[in-house]
Amino acid sequence: MSEEIPIQVPENINAPVEILSEAQKIKKGICPSCDGSLVFQEGCKVCYSCGWGGCE
Numbered sequence: 870m871s872e873e874i875p876i877q878v879p880e881n882i883n884a885p886v887e888i889l890s891e892a893q894k895i896k897k898g899i900c901p902s903c904d905g906s907l908v909f910q911e912g913c914k915v916c917y918s919c920g921w922g923g924c925e
Contacts, residue, residue, distance in 0.1 A: 895907065895914060895923060898914075900916035900918065900919060900921050901921065902916065902919050902921040903916065903918050903919040903921070905917070905918030905919060906918070907921075912924060
C-alpha cells in the first residue's frame with residue numbers, strides 16, 4: 870500500500886483575478902494591448918513585444 874502525500878494548495882487559489890483598466894496597466898508598466906512590459910523611451914512608453922506606444 871502506498872503512503873499518502875499531502876498536497877499544499879496556495880491560500881489565494883480562489884482569489885479573483887485583478888482586472889485593470891488601460892490607464893492602470895500603463896501606470897504599472899503593463900502594455901494595454903498585449904500585457905507585455907512597457908519601457909520609457911524618448912519621452913514615451915513603448916512595448917517591444919507588440920509595438921504599442923503611448924506618448925504623454
